[in-house]
Amino acid sequence: MLPVPSDNEGRSSTVDHASPVPDLLVAIDVVRRRTLINKFLRDWMVWLSWVLAGLLVAAALIPRLKAVLVIGAVAVVLGAFIAIARIWWTKPSAYALACKLDSAAGLFDRTSTALHLAAVENPNWMALRQRQDALERLARVDTPALFPVQIPAFARRTLALILLAAGFFVYRVYYRPPITALVHTAVNSRAAKAVLSPLAESMKRDLLALVSRDNAAKQVSADAEVVPGLKEARDSGNLAQPGDNAGGVPNSDWEPDATQPGQPVRQPSNLQPGQSSPQAQEGNKSDSNQQEAEASQQSQTVQSTERGSSEQQASNSSQQANNEQSGAKSVIQVLKNLIKSIRGQQSPQSPPPAEWAPGDQPPTAQASADTGNAHEHTAQGDTSKGDSDRRDSSAISDPKKPGGGAGNGSTAIPRQGVKNPPPVPANLVRDRVDLDATDFRQPGHLRASAGPGTALLPLRDVQPQSVAAIKGAEQENIPVRYRLYVQRYFEREDKTPVKLSSQPPGDPVKETK
Amino acid sequence: MITENEKSDQPLERQIESLSEKMAEVRQEISKAIVGQHEVVEGVLVALLAGAHVLLEGVPGVGKTLLVRTLAEAVSLKYSRIQFTPDLMPADVIGTSVVQENGDGKKALDFQPGPIFTNLLLADEINRTTPKTQSALLEAMQEKQVTVGHTTHMLEEPFFVMATQNPLEMEGTYPLPEAQLDRFFFKLRVPFPRREELHDILDRTTQGAGQTVRHVLNGPQILEMRRVVRMVPLAPHVQDYVVKLVLATHSGGHANALANKYIRYGSSPRGAQALILGGKVRALTQGRFNVSTEDIRALLLPALRHRIILNFEAQADGRTADDLLEEIAGGTNKN
Numbered sequence: 001m002l003p004v005p006s007d008n009e010g011r012s013s014t015v016d017h018a019s020p021v022p023d024l025l026v027a028i029d030v031v032r033r034r035t036l037i038n039k040f041l042r043d044w045m046v047w048l049s050w051v052l053a054g055l056l057v058a059a060a061l062i063p064r065l066k067a068v069l070v071i072g073a074v075a076v077v078l079g080a081f082i083a084i085a086r087i088w089w090t091k092p093s094a095y096a097l098a099c100k101l102d103s104a105a106g107l108f109d110r111t112s113t114a115l116h117l118a119a120v121e122n123p124n125w126m127a128l129r130q131r132q133d134a135l136e137r138l139a140r141v142d143t144p145a146l147f148p149v150q151i152p153a154f155a156r157r158t159l160a161l162i163l164l165a166a167g168f169f170v171y172r173v174y175y176r177p178p179i180t181a182l183v184h185t186a187v188n189s190r191a192a193k194a195v196l197s198p199l200a201e202s203m204k205r206d207l208l209a210l211v212s213r214d215n216a217a218k219q220v221s222a223d224a225e226v227v228p229g230l231k232e233a234r235d236s237g238n239l240a241q242p243g244d245n246a247g248g249v250p251n252s253d254w255e256p257d258a259t260q261p262g263q264p265v266r267q268p269s270n271l272q273p274g275q276s277s278p279q280a281q282e283g284n285k286s287d288s289n290q291q292e293a294e295a296s297q298q299s300q301t302v303q304s305t306e307r308g309s310s311e312q313q314a315s316n317s318s319q320q321a322n323n324e325q326s327g328a329k330s331v332i333q334v335l336k337n338l339i340k341s342i343r344g345q346q347s348p349q350s351p352p353p354a355e356w357a358p359g360d361q362p363p364t365a366q367a368s369a370d371t372g373n374a375h376e377h378t379a380q381g382d383t384s385k386g387d388s389d390r391r392d393s394s395a396i397s398d399p400k401k402p403g404g405g406a407g408n409g410s411t412a413i414p415r416q417g418v419k420n421p422p423p424v425p426a427n428l429v430r431d432r433v434d435l436d437a438t439d440f441r442q443p444g445h446l447r448a449s450a451g452p453g454t455a456l457l458p459l460r461d462v463q464p465q466s467v468a469a470i471k472g473a474e475q476e477n478i479p480v481r482y483r484l485y486v487q488r489y490f491e492r493e494d495k496t497p498v499k500l501s502s503q504p505p506g507d508p509v510k511e512t513k
Numbered sequence: 514m515i516t517e518n519e520k521s522d523q524p525l526e527r528q529i530e531s532l533s534e535k536m537a538e539v540r541q542e543i544s545k546a547i548v549g550q551h552e553v554v555e556g557v558l559v560a561l562l563a564g565a566h567v568l569l570e571g572v573p574g575v576g577k578t579l580l581v582r583t584l585a586e587a588v589s590l591k592y593s594r595i596q597f598t599p600d601l602m603p604a605d606v607i608g609t610s611v612v613q614e615n616g617d618g619k620k621a622l623d624f625q626p627g628p629i630f631t632n633l634l635l636a637d638e639i640n641r642t643t644p645k646t647q648s649a650l651l652e653a654m655q656e657k658q659v660t661v662g663h664t665t666h667m668l669e670e671p672f673f674v675m676a677t678q679n680p681l682e683m684e685g686t687y688p689l690p691e692a693q694l695d696r697f698f699f700k701l702r703v704p705f706p707r708r709e710e711l712h713d714i715l716d717r718t719t720q721g722a723g724q725t726v727r728h729v730l731n732g733p734q735i736l737e738m739r740r741v742v743r744m745v746p747l748a749p750h751v752q753d754y755v756v757k758l759v760l761a762t763h764s765g766g767h768a769n770a771l772a773n774k775y776i777r778y779g780s781s782p783r784g785a786q787a788l789i790l791g792g793k794v795r796a797l798t799q800g801r802f803n804v805s806t807e808d809i810r811a812l813l814l815p816a817l818r819h820r821i822i823l824n825f826e827a828q829a830d831g832r833t834a835d836d837l838l839e840e841i842a843g844g845t846n847k848n
Contacts, residue, residue, distance in 0.1 A: 099750060103847075108796075108805035113748040125525055126744045130802035 021118045023135050024098075024111065027143050031097045034147035039087050042152045047079035049154070052161040056168055060179040065172050105141040110134035525741060529797060532738050536562075536798050538729040542587040545724040547580050548717065549710035556701045556815050557584060557675070559798070563790040564739045565698025566654055566674040568639075568689075568819065575703045576714075577677040581635045588735065589728035590632035590671065597642035599685065603649035607659045608666075624661055629653050632669060632732060636676035640686045647693055650674065654696040671735050691778075691822065698787050699812075700819035745793035747804045752789065754806050754847050758813065759785045761841045762821050769844050771837050775827035780820040787816040806847045813842055 055072040062068055092100070098112040105111075114134035117127040152158075175181075186192060536558055543554050553569070557580065560567045569577045578594075585592035595606060608627035614620050628634065629650070639647065653659050657668045676697070678689075694700070706714060717723070762779030764772050772779065792808035818834045827837070 095750075108801055108803070108807055109748050109751055110801070110803055110805075112750060113746055113803035116748050117746055124744065126802060127746055129526065129529075130746055133802050 021114065021131065021135075024114060024118070024131075024138065025094070027101065027111070027138050027141070028094050028097045028115075030143045031101050031147050032091070032094075034144070034149060035097065035100070036087055036091060038147075038150050040083055041149075043083040043087065044080055045152050045155060045158045047083060048076060049158045049161055051075045051079060052158070052165045055165055056161075059165075059168055059172050060177050063177055063180065065169065069169070101138075101141075101143065101146070104146045105138075105143075107134070107137050107141070110137050525744075528737055528741050529802075532562075532741065532797055533800060535730050535734065535738075539584075539587050542726045542729055543580070543583050545726055546583040547576050548713045549706050550576065550580065550703060553580065553701045553703050556699050557581075559791050559794045559812070560698045561588070561671075561673055561735065562738050562742055562794045562798075563698060563787075564671065564673075565787065565790070566676070566696060568694070568697040568700045569675060569677045569703055570680050570700060571677070571703030572681055572705065573679060575705060577703050578635065578637060580703075581633070581675045581677075583726055584675075585633040585635075586726040587728065588633070588730045588732075590673070590732055590735075591669070592633045592635070593628040593631035594635040594637060595628050596637050597639050597646065599641060599643060599687075601642045601646045603646050606646060606649045607653065608661060610662060624664065624666065626666065627659075629659060630666070630668060632671055632673060634672070634674045636674060638678060639676040640678040640689055642687065644687055644690060647687065647689060651693060651696065671732055671739075694819045695781050695783050697819060698791070699815040701815055742790070742793050742797060745796055745802060745804060747789060747793070750847075751792070751804050751806050751809060754845070755785050755788045755792075755809055757845050758788070758809070758817075758842060761845055762817065762838070769841060771840050775823055775830070775832050775837055776821050777824040778822040780817045784817045784820045788812055791816055810842060810847075814838055 051072055054075070055068060058068045058071070059065065095112060095115055098115045099109070101107065102109050102111050110130070111134050114131040117123055117131055120127060123131075171178075539558060540554060547554065557567055561584070569580070571577050582592065582594075595601075604627065606627050607629050608625050610622040610624050612620050613623040636650065639650075653668055653672070654674055657670065657672050659666045659668065674697075678686075759780045759782070761769055762772055762776055762784075764776055764779070788809050789804065791812040792804040795808045795812065796802070796804050814835055817838055821834050821837070823832065823834060823837075
């Protein structure tokens, strides 16, 4: 059975015409064997190189050396079988080999033509003469010399890989996998620690803050059962809330419990920022004279704190709408300011408690903090400012109570359910001037009417200043109507209260009597 | 080993053996008059044995006409020469019917054959005549016959046309149409002789008398050789190589990038026939009994250079048909 070409691609079909060309087939078989051997060597060495590379990687990672060796040996043998099967499946036809022989021996296609003509039945004289010519020329060709068994060009690379793998396996007999050891060393290295330590410290700090907050809450609840009156203080909300300054880490997520997420913050409609509610004013009226004296001594300090707090408050209001984190920073800054100011107040009255933990705030810090952050604590409705004041009084009244100090930021007491405010302490600091009139919020033009028997007064449209002055110019922020009232009060002889008519702004009316 | 059927081909072996000898003798005789130009002589002989026509292109004075005349003397064939001019008419080439008076005084139309009725026709400066006259050769070159009126006249075999043209002087010329060009088996470029060849030419032509060319081959022998040539076997991969080469000259799926870029139209099937027939002749003249891809490659340029039409971009880039064919052959796998 002689394979001869059946199409132009050199693919062979089988024709029973082998007998006339035995010599031709012998020469072609030599070419076939050498070609297949060379192809096998090339393919198998490529496979061997990849297997060796894989073994090196596996031996560097996997501790079990014996398994790696067994898998490698199996892969090498399997690759050899696959290469043999692949070569046998794609083996060239006899015609293709004849063409190859023609090209290598310079036979001018004599062999391939003779092989093709071998399939022709009843060949003519020219075909027989051509076959004879091909065999004569082929007899002079040293076919094995033309097709030697060639070691692939990359055999040196494969050999180097073999040596490397052998050396590495010898190393592995005595030592651990180097990659594993390297990773272990790298994890414990100084550089890795230098990289990872800030993260670890941060995580540790957060964890400690969480634990301390939890412990403080437990401690407060335990103290509430032991110390009488602490429960009322806790109910009134004068105690610090959890996360105010626990462990020195601000908790920007903390909100009063009365304010549910998504619920708008309620604020007294008739209050401007910085004004006291009527309830708070009533509480302030019930203070004693001694308290007023002390309050007057401390009022300047508190007012200065409030000024700083109001500035902070304005900035916090705009920042909170944009970024909650910046609000937390503002809270921290406010707390720091309050701590500084209240420490100055606290020193002549009472010594700082010795049992304060590091990071805890002085007892009055909470009050100032609440004052400075009144816009955040108005969730209790119109009692926000009053809460602030009451917290001040409760904190100052009993600063030495363990866990009940107003400045202890670790106290976590819920503020909901505040129905009856506790009695106002004696040393309450009044931070607002009480006003009898309630229509001072009307902006724009004011109409001043003169009393009976007085001369005609010119009416002026005076625009109240919209921005509070700072550094001692805060009196400029007093409403014009109040100023007129005071001025007229001192100008009148009977000292009766002056009635101011409320007219819509921008509509001055002249009155004559 | 030789069967009865093969015994009848015994003279064939002698003819093949004598073919190589005869061709060597013809080369020898031609070399008496022509100095150098071996490739041109070889091409002319191949075309002669293949039974086809040759277009010789070269500048004046390089020996084109002398080559044809010497070949005609060497092969002992009837030789005619037509000097193509712009006023040449087809009747001047193929002949015409004239009124002649018989011996009894009656007059009748009698066909007077033109110079085309010969064995070896030299169409000198064929591009100087009009396309009308050029087309008079179409039927003669392909069908080996001439039709005048309603009468078809067969040409005598072997009929072999050798045309010449000057590539430089293009004024007042009529380039051959593609149909005419395709009928030429080979287009051979006659190069200017080299230094040593020029010395030899001067010595031969300026000293003494020229050598006499003897007849070494005749018409019947040439016809027998043509029959033997067609019996030379061809391996499938060689034929496939020819097909791939021809297809590569056409723009489209089988063409390479060069063909798509520079070739307006590729070779006709006559080009493939020329390659195979020429390869067979070349194989026999070199003592082989089969066509090789080397034969095809050697005859690629003369067989296809006039069969591909370049586009304007090729002319603008200065690319020639020979350049493109060389690159196409280099990019075509032989097996």
